[in-house]
Structure formats: structure tokens, C-alpha cells
Amino acid sequence: MEIRLLLLDVDGVLLHYQRPQRVMHLAHALQRSSAQVQAALFDSGLEIAYDAGELDTAAYLDQLSEALQTHVDATTWLAARVAACRPQLAVVQRLLAIDERLPLGVLTNNGPLMAQVLPILLPGLHNRLQPRVLCSGMLGGRKPDPALFKRALQRLDVEARHTLFVDDLFVNVRGARAAGLHAETVRDGRGLGKVLKRYAIL
CATH class of the missing domain: 3.40.50.1000 (HAD superfamily/HAD-like)
Known part of the structure; x- marks a missing residue:
């Protein structure tokens, strides 16, 4: 072998990786509640769809922005992911x-x-x-x-x-x-x- x-x-x-830390960091950066971020990113199935390649990065960030009614860019997303790891x-x-x-x-x-x-x-x-x-x-x-x-x-x-x-x-x-x-x-x-x-x- x-x-x-x-x-x-x-x-x-x-x-x-600590998902709650990621949610809290993103909520603070976007001035939204943790519950709102959790619902938009995970409860909605958006994250799984992105993981599975059903959405490209632009569409994923657009849908997340729409759900949270604020602009979410790649830099903000990356900062939250890094903070959680x-x-x-x-x-x-x-x-x-x-x-x-x-x-x-x-x-x-x-x-x-x-x-x-x-x-x-x-x-x-x-x-x-x-x-x-x-x-x-x-x-x-x-x-x-x-x-x-x-x-x-x-x-x-x-x-x-x-x-x-x-x-x-x-x-x-x-x-x-x-x-x-x-x-x-x-x-x-x-x-x-x-x-x-x-x-x-x-």
C-alpha cells in the first residue's frame, strides 16, 4: 500500500471552529442580532446550498445581504470566519x-x-x-x-x-x-x- x-x-x-463565535462576530459587524444572522445563514439552508455548489460566491453573498437587509461583502464574511477558528x-x-x-x-x-x-x-x-x-x-x-x-x-x-x-x-x-x-x-x-x-x- x-x-x-x-x-x-x-x-x-x-x-x-466555533459557529456561535462566527455568528456573534458577523452580527456585531453588521449591527444585526445573532438570531437574525443564525436564521439568515444557517436556518434558511443558505450555507448548505453554498457548500454544495448550488450558489456561486456572488449569489451567496447577495442572498445573505438580502436576508439581513444590509450589505455583506467577502471581507466581512472572511473576518467572521477567521474569528471563529x-x-x-x-x-x-x-x-x-x-x-x-x-x-x-x-x-x-x-x-x-x-x-x-x-x-x-x-x-x-x-x-x-x-x-x-x-x-x-x-x-x-x-x-x-x-x-x-x-x-x-x-x-x-x-x-x-x-x-x-x-x-x-x-x-x-x-x-x-x-x-x-x-x-x-x-x-x-x-x-x-x-x-x-x-x-x-x-
Whole structure:
């Protein structure tokens, strides 16, 4: 078994993400209540639609602006997303210790704007991930759909049997396995270390 690509989830693996913090930050920036932001972004299904590629970024921001009756631009959106995240440093350290000959990539359930968050929060690791940062919204689907993993591997030009995928949610791990990838659940640096040793990557 030769692993030629390590594919990583973002929220819950590379980053610790707090949705309530994001909602509060956006509410403060837009002078709206947290309840209004929660309803417009999440309860409405808008975020899921963007994650699934049903809307492009311009349409997504336009619909969010309309729902909140104020202008929401990408800069404001990014600031709120960044404020709600912090790097999982133990995970990042283990990844940076991997031989640079092994490519690292990302497959996250997010719209394309999320790709702009990674260089801000993970500047050192981001260079190792390029140009293999894939958001589900770019591929027209969401994990755990096995078809999404297959489209991702086509984009990355690597075979499933040579790919190891890690995610904090087992449902996504199961979807990856259904698509033929090696896949494991990882939530912290210790867990990642065990997986890397099991696959003889570290």
C-alpha cells in the first residue's frame, strides 16, 4: 500500500471552529442580532446550498445581504470566519514534519470563500497544501457523498487506492471508504500521529 496523497478535512482537523463565535462576530459587524444572522445563514439552508455548489460566491453573498437587509461583502464574511477558528497546532506540527515528497491536500465541506481562510490561519502549512485545496462548493456536492470524493480525486489526478483521507466525522470517513479511499477518523494531533504511523507515513 503506497500513499501518494494525504487529504485533510479542515473544521475539526486543521482548525477548531466555533459557529456561535462566527455568528456573534458577523452580527456585531453588521449591527444585526445573532438570531437574525443564525436564521439568515444557517436556518434558511443558505450555507448548505453554498457548500454544495448550488450558489456561486456572488449569489451567496447577495442572498445573505438580502436576508439581513444590509450589505455583506467577502471581507466581512472572511473576518467572521477567521474569528471563529483557531489552528489545531499539534495537528499542524505533525503535518509539517511529514516528508515534503508526500503531497498534502484539503477537501472541506465549505463554499469557495473558505479557501481564502487557510492562508490567513495556516500560513506555514498553506504552502504545502497548494494547489490542492478543494472546497465542496467547487465540486458540486458535499461529503459524505462518495461521488464528491471521486470528483476530488479526478481534479487532483490521484487514484483512490493511493489516497489517505482524514476527517473528524466518521460519516465522512465512511463516504470516503465507499469511494475506495483509505480513510480514518482524526480529531487531534495524537490521533493523527497514530494514523500516520499505521500507514507508515511518519
